[in-house]
Amino acid sequence: GQNIDQPTEMTATEGAIVQINCTYQTSGFNGLFWYQQHAGEAPTFLSYNVLDGLEEKGRFSSFLSRSKGYSYLLLKELQMKDSASYLCASPGGSYIPTFGRGTSLIVHP
Amino acid sequence: NAGVTQTPKFRILKIGQSMTLQCAQDMNHNYMYWYRQDPGMGLKLIYYSVGAGITDKGEVPNGYNVSRSTTEDFPLRLELAAPSQTSVYFCASSWSPLNTEAFFGQGTRLTVV
Numbered sequence: 001g002q003n004i005d006q007p008t009e010m011t012a013t014e015g016a017i018v019q020i021n022c023t024y025q026t027s028g029f030n031g032l033f034w035y036q037q038h039a040g041e042a043p044t045f046l047s048y049n050v051l052d053g054l055e056e057k058g059r060f061s062s063f064l065s066r067s068k069g070y071s072y073l074l075l076k077e078l079q080m081k082d083s084a085s086y087l088c089a090s091p092g093g094s095y096i097p098t099f100g101r102g103t104s105l106i107v108h109p
Numbered sequence: 110n111a112g113v114t115q116t117p118k119f120r121i122l123k124i125g126q127s128m129t130l131q132c133a134q135d136m137n138h139n140y141m142y143w144y145r146q147d148p149g150m151g152l153k154l155i156y157y158s159v160g161a162g163i164t165d166k167g168e169v170p171n172g173y174n175v176s177r178s179t180t181e182d183f184p185l186r187l188e189l190a191a192p193s194q195t196s197v198y199f200c201a202s203s204w205s206p207l208n209t210e211a212f213f214g215q216g217t218r219l220t221v222v
Contacts (some may be wrong), residue, residue, distance in 0.1 A: 024129055031207060033210075040214050041215070042213035045210030087151060094165065094206075095206045095207055101150055
């Protein structure tokens with residue numbers, strides 16, 4: 001499967017902007033997903049990128065650079081409810097998504 | 110609209126016992142998946158199915174079995190439970206593994222003692 005790497009934990013202040021990075025192996029690339037997972041809950045879909053560039057959805061944006069094997073999730077105007085784990089995933093063998101370990105984001109007042 | 114329904118939500122098993130985790134989806138998705146998630150870790154694929162009657166192993170299939178007799182149901186069977194199978198199990202479904210979101214069940218928290 002894909003080798004997905006993302007930071008383990010990040011902290012940020014309410015109202016600020018935070019960028020969560022994800023790197024993956026570029027061979028056999030088939031797109032990149034971001035999911036949000038609150039503690040004790042199921043993951044929910046945030047975004048999917050397959051072409052280079054930035055895609056914006058309200059306060060959340062996702063960026064992809066295929067040549068660099070790099071993506072980031074940008075969260076603006078952080079709210080306390082954004083405290084969650086953010087999972088990066090990319091389809092590997094058989095096109096089934098392989099997930100990274102997730103980045104635990106802690107938003108404090 | 111139920112989406113993906115998993116049962117049970119919690120279960121404690123003794124070493125050597127067996128159980129089946131149930132998963133059903135009502136979205137007519139072809140693809141269904143079973144993942145396990147250990148503390149501080151991402152999701153690891155156990156088994157997946159591309160349609161009724163077709164299943165395949167994922168990254169960590171040992172100790173598990175699956176079947177897919179209908180489009181809706183994708184049960185996961187644990188035979189001879191071991192402490193290493195203590196984890197949170199998520200079932201998910203999607204139209205396709207590419208460019209479409211996966212919908213996840215609420216998870217089953219399993220403890221093997």
